[in-house]
Structures are given as structure tokens and as C-alpha cells.
Amino acid sequence: MNRATRTFLAVGAWALLAVMMVWTLAPIAVMVFTSFKERNDIFAIPATLLPKTWTLENYASVFTSSSMPQALLNSVVVGALVAAATLVFCFSAGYALARFRFRSSRPLAIFILLGQIVPLTVLLLPLYQLVSSLRLLDSTIGIALTHLVITVPLVTWMIRNQIAAIPIELEEAAQIDGGSRFDAVSYVTLPIAAPGLAAAGMFAFLQSWHEYLFASVLTTSSSSRTAPVALTEFATEYSVDWGATMAASVIITVPIVIVFIVLQRYFVGGLTGGAIKG
């Protein structure tokens, strides 16, 4: 390849990257900049990307005169419940899948994994009735219970892969030194797997943080409404407060993006690993 073609290819690659970035980030920019616009600026024609005057009034109204603060708290509670329960269920199952070969392992693994492709809407009515019969409607525990449907299949797989990557000899060494298998897991495997487990727990938290379908039908009051549901409440039948909606969107999104950037190594490995390996 001569120099001219190489320069041409480099320019082409950077240009394509620019297009890709505009496509990916333009809606994010619209969200962020609209959240700082004044009310009359938002409905200005022609529409502009940047605010004419920057204001924080949208953020102020989200925090002072909406149910969003309560909803964010509810989302944190639900997410924490989901993450904790998911880790308990999935560490146990993931460990068994990684460390044992037994006749029912494959059917059981497929059974748990198939939960991943069941359409959530299919479960809407039965789960609503289940939560209702447990008298957990409009409660954070009720929502958390349904979110386990989403997290358990994938996290089982993430944890299985993480444990399979830890040499079994480490556990065997602890057992030869006189520890029980339980000791070996508690003092050897768990500490080594801790960062990966933290990422898996975070992943479960994020899934719960995103979930809208179940939360929208299981909540009837602001005492249990989660952030995604509360976001849609800014739109009344007649008008949408777009400034407050965009400010609330930014508030819901920012923590997620930060967490993802910090933990993306684990997420990416866990997800592609789960999807490609059999």
C-alpha cells in the first residue's frame, strides 16, 4: 500500500467514525442540552441544539415538585434487593455448573438459560396475579421479585464463566490442607471471584434500574413507583414538560454511564462469554 492510499484510508476511517459518533451521541446531546433550556427556549422555532440561556430550573423542579426523588430511592431499593437475591441464587447455581459434571447439569442449565428468551410480556399477566396473590402489589419487594426473572438466567452464566476461570487446584490445595469444601469456597474462591461477582451484582442492579414493563403495572402510587415509570409521569394527557423530562432523564442516566465505564471490562467479558460459549 502506498502512502496516498494509506492517507485516504485513514481519512475515510476518521470520517466514518465521526458519522458513527454523531449517530450515537446526538440524542444524548439533545437530552443534555434540552435539560438546561428555559421553557420558551424549548419550544422555539427554529429548534436549536444549544440553549440560548443556560438554566438549572428544570433540575430544580424535578427535585422539588415531582415524585422523582422518591422514585429514585425506590429504584435504588429495588435494585439492591434484586442484586443481593440474584447473587445468592446465581453463585450457588453458577458454582455447581462450573465445578461439577453431573447428568442433569445440561438440562438444568438450559432450563435456567431459556428464561432469558421468554418474552417478558408473556409473563405479565401471570406474574401480576402471583404478586397480587402474595399481597405485594405496589411494593418494592413485589417489583424486585419479578425482576429476578430478567437477571437470574444471564447472571448464572456470568458467574459460571468467572468460576470456571479460577483453577480448581486452588480449592483442592485448601482441602488438602484440611479445610472442607465450604472453607475452600469461602476463603479461596469467593475472594478471587469478588470483583467479578461485584460486576455481576452491578449488572443485576442495572437491569432492575432499566426495567419498565413490570414496574409500570405493579405500581399504583408514588410510594413504590420506580424511576423509569416516574419519568413517563411528566407527560400528562395534554402536555409534556419536556424540560423536566430531559432533566430527569439525565439524572437517571448519569450514574449508569459512570458505573458502566468503570466496570465495562467485566460486563463485556461476561456478556460475550455468556452469549458465545455453549
Added chain:
Amino acid sequence: MTQTLQTPAVRARRGRLGGHPVALMLPAAALTAGLTAIPIISTIVRTIADGGSGLARLFAIPNFWQVMLNTVIWTIVSVLGAVIIGYIGALLLQAKALRLTGLWRSLIMIPWIIPGVVGATVWRWSLSSDYGILNQWLLDLGVIPEPVQWLSNPDVVLYAVAVVQVWVTAPFAVLMVSAALAGIPTERYEAARLDGASAPKILWYIVVPSIRATTGIVVLTLAIWALNSFTIIWVMTSGGPAGSSTILPILLYQAFQNGDQSLTAAVAVLQLAICVLFALVYVRTMTDLEEQS
């Protein structure tokens, strides 16, 4: 593989101290049974028990076939768009001319990691026909002569919401195809180049065959997501105007909201049937992959 080379001593110790592995899997399996398997069975039983009247009413809905067609168009457009962007993005991130690829890769992931409700809300605002920035930009560039009614024109709305689904899911395709590309040994490229193969030939004869399996999985996963997608359409249009962006999950949700349990169950059974079809192909592809590797 330590598991295949177990000594009798290790196996005995396991038997004594490890307990039965099925017991370890029981909590997760019981949870899956209670929250997924039993609800599915109860839905099927409910549909059969009412003598198929729910299904009969489903097929009798005036715009039933419109909904099915919408579902097919929505799925095809969403999958095709995400796969094409996924390939372009992944190949682009391989380009040697680019610097800071880690940063770009992270930024490309953003649409996938933000909550679906947020993505849908932001797009709904950006696609607003009067105040939306997209119409303004397209007008400024002279691409369109007058504002497009993205979300209120029945002929356009389905494609407009599909673009948002592509925006949300394309990063997954980029991620998967990138991982597959990284797995191609460099010797293959070198050998091809020594033999004088041009860049398009390398793409067609080396890259495409090497990531065919991944492509299969990506297409299936995206198709399942599109078929089951609810939030984006619901937040943007609630299936309107006049049902022109209603797909099966939206139909189910509307039946649920109307308190029509037998119709809800009937739509669920139809969705399940489609899902089982895809699940069979999925498991098949996974098994083939296992045998290859």
C-alpha cells in the same frame, strides 16, 4: 481440563464433602420454575381451558393481520439495521489508522446501557415534527422540503420507532462482532496478504466466514429482542396512531390494561409459539458452535 482428569481420590473427596450439585442448582431452578415455567404453563392451560375462545377473538380482531405484518416489518428492519451498523462499527474499530479505540468503543456502547425509557423519551422529543431537532437539521441540509410527521404519519411511524430500536441494539452487535473479529488469528490475514489477496477479498474470504457463527447468534438474539420489545414503542407512540405501530407485545399490554384476561393469554400463547421456534434455532446454533470449537 481438570474435570475430565479426576483421580479417584478427588472424586471420592468430592462425593464426601461437596454435597450433591443438584442441591446447589435447586434454588435458581426453583425460582425459574416459579416465575417462568409455571406462569407459562398456566397461560397455556388458561387458553385451552376457555375452549380457544380467546384465540378465536384474537384472530377476529379487525387489525390482527396488520399487527402481524407490523411485527414482521419491525423485526426485519430492526435486525437488519443493527447488524449492518454492528458490522460497520466493529470493522471500523479494527482500523489501524484510528487512535483511542477504547474510548470510541465505550462511547458506542452508551445507547445500549442507558435505560430504554430514557432512550425512547429522548427520541420522541427529537422526532417531534415542530420542535424536534431532527426535522430542523434535515430542513437546514435541504434533505426534506417540509417537516416529516415521524410519529403521527401512519406510513412512517413504524420505521421511525424501528430506527430507535436499531439505535439501542446496534452496540450489542458491535460488541459481539468485535469479539469475533479479535478471535481471528493474524496468521490468516498474513497468509492471505502473502498470496496477494486484496482487502475486499480478505473481507469476503477470511473475515465473513470466520464470524459467520457469531453473526447467526447476533441475528437470532436481535430478532428475539425485537419480537419481545415493548418499552420503546409504548413510550414513543403507545402503538398509534390508529394502531399503525402496534406489534404483538403492545397488543398484549393493551389487552392487559383493558382487563381482558383471555385475550391477554391468547396473545401470550401466540408470542410463545414464535419464541419456541426461535429458541429451537438458537439451541441448534449453540450446539453447532460447541461442536466446531
